Amino acid sequence: MNIILLDAKNTLDDGLYGLTLRQQTHISTVIKAQQGDVLRVGLLNGKIGEGVYQPPSHDKAGYIHSLALFSSPPEPLPMVLVMALPRPNMLKRTLQNISAMGVKDLYLIHSAKVEKSYWQSPVLQTESIQQCLLEGLEQAKDTLMPNWSLIPRFRPFVEDQLPAILQDKVGLLAHPYLAERCPVDIQQPCVLALGPEGGWNEFEVSKWHEAGMQSVHLGDRILKVETVVPVLLSRLYPA
């Protein structure tokens, strides 16, 4: 947690921001802050700056007051990430990474090689996804919560939703066959579609291509999804 992200929903009185249990624990046990210490804070979906810490007392939870917010969060990546739903044990870390690296538009989509059971994972509950994304923001000192959607049906998304999303963007399909090497430091916004372990199937590839996406590859090495995400994002845009 490299920044304490305050939520306007937790305002106590005018200018006082209540701390969540996680934040309180971090402040007490890792930062070991004392009353009056100035901490690095950000306002969720707002600016970054400092605030003064008031520890919990016997009748009141801890809070931050006297906020001074003076800098903008890091630039978002100008891209939309459409990712086949990863297996549950990779999902949390992948969501954290996606958020930490600055993706602001995420679709988790079904694909033939995504096991149906993955959609039952408790990590997919709204609160759990939000929590993972929040942890990514806290890691990267960002404040802008990503938008995300679950897409349990592939075809209606690619046929009906994708054209509008793809407008004025480059469409890149991470797919090893018939592919160009993944470009580096592209200057335009993009839609990046990242397949499941085992890749998109032929039907899916043809649908992506019909929609105007072009295949790109990352060389001979097969990498885990949780590794491919930072590799692709950092190739496409400079940090």
Place this chain on the structure above:
Amino acid sequence: MNIILLDAKNTLDDGLYGLTLRQQTHISTVIKAQQGDVLRVGLLNGKIGEGVYQPPSHDKAGYIHSLALFSSPPEPLPMVLVMALPRPNMLKRTLQNISAMGVKDLYLIHSAKVEKSYWQSPVLQTESIQQCLLEGLEQAKDTLMPNWSLIPRFRPFVEDQLPAILQDKVGLLAHPYLAERCPVDIQQPCVLALGPEGGWNEFEVSKWHEAGMQSVHLGDRILKVETVVPVLLSRLYPA
């Protein structure tokens, strides 16, 4: 496990390669191979190709025979990675990633902000490190086991060993202050030094600089070590 890596040490008879328990389990439960099936195999530190599967019988463990090795493993990254020892819960995944991405020379080094207790982690036992690196090779369909060393003392390494390692290479220090943006697709071999959470301290930075390393940064976002590794490697060299 995208390739079965056979070890010449496990040769049974001429041309027969014994399977480890992990490989046998993977072949039986994931690949679900039958007697006579042709599997994608590689020879540890050798070439890649195919071999024929012989399942275990009541008196004999499973093995691979009739090897045909015809292709080279993927190109190694032309770099030496010197990394402050990560916290144990990130170490396994980081080692796997490093190996999967093609690093062949790795030094895990002490730094002021590495907790002494990290050096006691069971993951640092030789067999455990080898196992993590092997899993990275299996993931990436590579066969070349990385060289690695543990460097529990910072200063003698940087003063005495580094100059020879750095010869004919660019020295890059991942460090956010007084730094250039990390270059992309460099054409030379490099030594990359990656700090601990919290970064190198001033003394360490001055020692790296004295040795001829230049600082590079990755922008405003603070990323976990396990994310920074794929980000840096994929910026420095194309896949």
